[in-house]
Amino acid sequence: MTVESTAARKTTRRSSGAKRTASASAGAKKSQTSEPELVQLLTPEGERVQHPEYDIDLSADELRGLYRDMVLTRRFDAEATSLQRQGELGLWASLLGQEAAQIGSARALRDDDYVFPTYREHGVAWCRGVDPANLLGMFRGVNHGGWDPNSNNFHLYTIVIGSQTLHATGYAMGVAKDGADSAVIAYFGDGASSQGDVAESFTFSAVYNAPVVFFCQNNQWAISEPTEKQTRVPLYQRAQGFGFPGVRVDGNDVLACLAVTRSALERARRGEGPTLVEAFTYRMGAHTTSDDPTKYRADEEREAWEAKDPILRLKAYLEREGNADAAFFEELEAESEALGKRVREAVRSMPDPDHMAIFENVYADGHALVDEERAQFAAYQASFAEEGN
Amino acid sequence: MAVQKLPLAKALNESLRKALETDPKVLIMGEDVGKLGGVFRVTDGLQKDFGEDRVIDTPLAESGIVGTAIGLALRGYRPVVEIQFDGFVFPAYDQIVTQLAKMHARALGKIKLPVVIRIPYGGGIGAVEHHSESPEALFAHVAGLKVVSPSNSSDAYWMLQQAIQSDDPVIFFEPKRRYWDKGEVDTEAIPGELHKARVAREGSDLTLAAYGPMVKVCLEAAAAAQEEGKSVEVLDLRSMSPIDFDAIQTSVEKTRRLVVVHEAPVFYGSGAEIAARITERCFYHLEAPVLRVGGYHAPYPPARLEEEYLPGLDRVLDAVDRSLAY
Numbered sequence: 001m002t003v004e005s006t007a008a009r010k011t012t013r014r015s016s017g018a019k020r021t022a023s024a025s026a027g028a029k030k031s032q033t034s035e036p037e038l039v040q041l042l043t044p045e046g047e048r049v050q051h052p053e054y055d056i057d058l059s060a061d062e063l064r065g066l067y068r069d070m071v072l073t074r075r076f077d078a079e080a081t082s083l084q085r086q087g088e089l090g091l092w093a094s095l096l097g098q099e100a101a102q103i104g105s106a107r108a109l110r111d112d113d114y115v116f117p118t119y120r121e122h123g124v125a126w127c128r129g130v131d132p133a134n135l136l137g138m139f140r141g142v143n144h145g146g147w148d149p150n151s152n153n154f155h156l157y158t159i160v161i162g163s164q165t166l167h168a169t170g171y172a173m174g175v176a177k178d179g180a181d182s183a184v185i186a187y188f189g190d191g192a193s194s195q196g197d198v199a200e201s202f203t204f205s206a207v208y209n210a211p212v213v214f215f216c217q218n219n220q221w222a223i224s225e226p227t228e229k230q231t232r233v234p235l236y237q238r239a240q241g242f243g244f245p246g247v248r249v250d251g252n253d254v255l256a257c258l259a260v261t262r263s264a265l266e267r268a269r270r271g272e273g274p275t276l277v278e279a280f281t282y283r284m285g286a287h288t289t290s291d292d293p294t295k296y297r298a299d300e301e302r303e304a305w306e307a308k309d310p311i312l313r314l315k316a317y318l319e320r321e322g323n324a325d326a327a328f329f330e331e332l333e334a335e336s337e338a339l340g341k342r343v344r345e346a347v348r349s350m351p352d353p354d355h356m357a358i359f360e361n362v363y364a365d366g367h368a369l370v371d372e373e374r375a376q377f378a379a380y381q382a383s384f385a386e387e388g389n
Numbered sequence: 390m391a392v393q394k395l396p397l398a399k400a401l402n403e404s405l406r407k408a409l410e411t412d413p414k415v416l417i418m419g420e421d422v423g424k425l426g427g428v429f430r431v432t433d434g435l436q437k438d439f440g441e442d443r444v445i446d447t448p449l450a451e452s453g454i455v456g457t458a459i460g461l462a463l464r465g466y467r468p469v470v471e472i473q474f475d476g477f478v479f480p481a482y483d484q485i486v487t488q489l490a491k492m493h494a495r496a497l498g499k500i501k502l503p504v505v506i507r508i509p510y511g512g513g514i515g516a517v518e519h520h521s522e523s524p525e526a527l528f529a530h531v532a533g534l535k536v537v538s539p540s541n542s543s544d545a546y547w548m549l550q551q552a553i554q555s556d557d558p559v560i561f562f563e564p565k566r567r568y569w570d571k572g573e574v575d576t577e578a579i580p581g582e583l584h585k586a587r588v589a590r591e592g593s594d595l596t597l598a599a600y601g602p603m604v605k606v607c608l609e610a611a612a613a614a615q616e617e618g619k620s621v622e623v624l625d626l627r628s629m630s631p632i633d634f635d636a637i638q639t640s641v642e643k644t645r646r647l648v649v650v651h652e653a654p655v656f657y658g659s660g661a662e663i664a665a666r667i668t669e670r671c672f673y674h675l676e677a678p679v680l681r682v683g684g685y686h687a688p689y690p691p692a693r694l695e696e697e698y699l700p701g702l703d704r705v706l707d708a709v710d711r712s713l714a715y
Contacts, residue, residue, distance in 0.1 A: 146495075146496075147499075150499065166460065167457075172460070174463075174466055196452060197452055361497055363533065367557075368631035369632075
């Protein structure tokens with residue numbers, strides 16, 4: 001059975017993970033009554049459940065690895081939030097609550113796959129081997145990205161909403177032209193699903209059968225706008241109209257995210273084109289450190305989602321199965337603290353860029369005006385040094 | 390035979406053919422560029438000879454065309470995309486300005502974006518709305534983009550290949566009303582640099598600076614002025630970003646008078662930039678303020694009014710007279 005047919009079949013039962021905020025719109029209510037079931041392999045209580053299409057068999061070591069990824073990512077994220085509060089970062093976009101969606105999907109990737117993230121994919125970056133400190137440069141204001149995307153096949157964070165889905169699609173078209181069997185994954189959010197670029201990327205990827213997986217983290221909120229303000233149908237169903245399958249997965253279930261993404265990537269590798277994965281999850285924190293979610297959402301909502309915490313869920317499973325002992329958790333705790341310390345020190349010792357960096361890398365082949373203004377600026381800067389003498 | 394007489398559109402076609410032959414990473418993308426060969430036939434026959442994988446008919450979605458071209462460039466391809474008409478580029482403007490222009494800097498130079506965006510631009514062909522605009526200043530204003538426009542067949546042939554070879558994104562404005570003008574193309578010549586201006590006609594009393602479709606008008610104006618005993622130099626700027634200010638300065642130091650001519654609205658246009666910089670550079674050489682001739686601060690008018698809107702021979706000569714009267 002295909003992903004598409006499964007997704008279409010699951011239109012009646014509302015799952016435990018599908019709580020939505022109320023909307024006055026009759027149309028929105030109607031869509032909620034037909035809320036689809038999520039693909040789930042691990043319940044919020046940490047019980048392993050079976051799914052007819054998405055199965056996964058992981059060793060205890062691999063399970064502990066996923067747990068470690070999630071814990072360290074959350075620790076890194078918390079450290080960055082603190083650093084912003086301490087004035088070390090100008091802004092931070094927390095991924096709190098989305099660890100399973102990111103780690104599960106990213107651990108499905110091969111090294112030769114290529115990732116196009118938005119600006120909140122810290123867990124994906126972690127899995128790609130990008131130094132976490134590198135992610136902080138743009139939030140500290142020393143650069144607008146700063147890493148080499150080709151070092152880890154992890155593109156720069158993209159701030160304009162949805163733009164990167166087209167870059168991913170074009171890249172995937174190139175992969176297909178090259179005859180390679182790698183795949184591409186584009187991350188975006190529920191708000192981005194309203195952007196024309198996302199719709200155009202669906203069109204292009206379908207028309208050219210591009211090996212790309214669209215991984216939408218539906219965290220329920222686009223700053224203060226709930227998903228109901230973006231769509232009248234469940235997001236994964238958008239795919240059907242473009243001619244490729246869509247599937248909704250429990251975004252707080254790292255095993256399900258891994259299994260569903262792996263399946264979609266394999267489909268892309270087989271030359272069967274794109275898939276839309278909607279990871280149904282929740283942004284537990286603010287949109288960014290500039291945001292105040294208390295103005296637009298109720299505490300009860302967050303509390304309900306805390307009961308579905310992706311990390312606690314896997315921890316319960318590890319303990320239930322006897323796959324991790326106290327020593328593991330203690331060592332991980334120590335590793336977390338060491339990571340936090342390393343990140344803190346890395347940020348605080350991050351040098352401001354040289355003044356002349358304004359004029360660097362504007363053009364690959366140079367530009368007469370940039371050269372002229374660089375020389376003027378250098379002379380102006382030098383004039384202060386002369387005055388000082 | 391290396392020298393041929395070709396219409397400008399055919400010179401572009403030959404240039405694209407050469408680029409496709411030379412570099413297997415070059416791709417052509419756009420609406421109707423395949424079987425039809427483009428609405429102006431600039432890509433005529435290329436899909437037949439290079440296949441649908443190299444000459445790609447795209448969905449009707451400009452942001453998608455440019456956005457996927459960026460992705461292809463990141464994969465190592467050199468896409469040359471066609472925007473069907475000037476006024477249709479705006480759905481892609483976000484991708485061009487926020488992504489294409491800035492990605493090289495964002496990556497601290499670690500990645501390159503060799504994307505060429507071809508845009509047939511300008512008026513004079515009696516078209517409907519959104520088919521006659523000159524938005525070059527909107528692109529030249531954006532750091533990270535290069536903006537060029539050929540005025541003749543030889544430049545069309547060479548500048549397009551140079552744009553494709555550039556590791557920077559290049560917005561390539563094609564003067565659509567000159568597509569059918571024939572000119573000599575020497576396919577074995579050594580071309581000038583992409584961003585250098587060219588003296589199209591020597592003169593000593595005044596400099597007319599123009600690019601793209603207005604070069605021909607300025608050459609005609611210079612010929613008419615000659616009959617009145619005025620020696621007018623015509624500069625074909627060829628590049629709007631960067632602008633070859635050295636060439637303009639050299640000319641103005643000789644003639645001491647400058648009139649800039651373009652189809653785009655004068656307000657905030659490239660003429661304003663040229664006037665300001667040349668005033669700085671040549672303050673003590675100028676015998677008259679730098680004058681500008683161009684479009685008005687109004688939407689491009691319906692076709693029956695475009696002759697009034699576009700700078701023609703009389704408006705250029707009027708500006709020449711005003712400058713010489715100082």
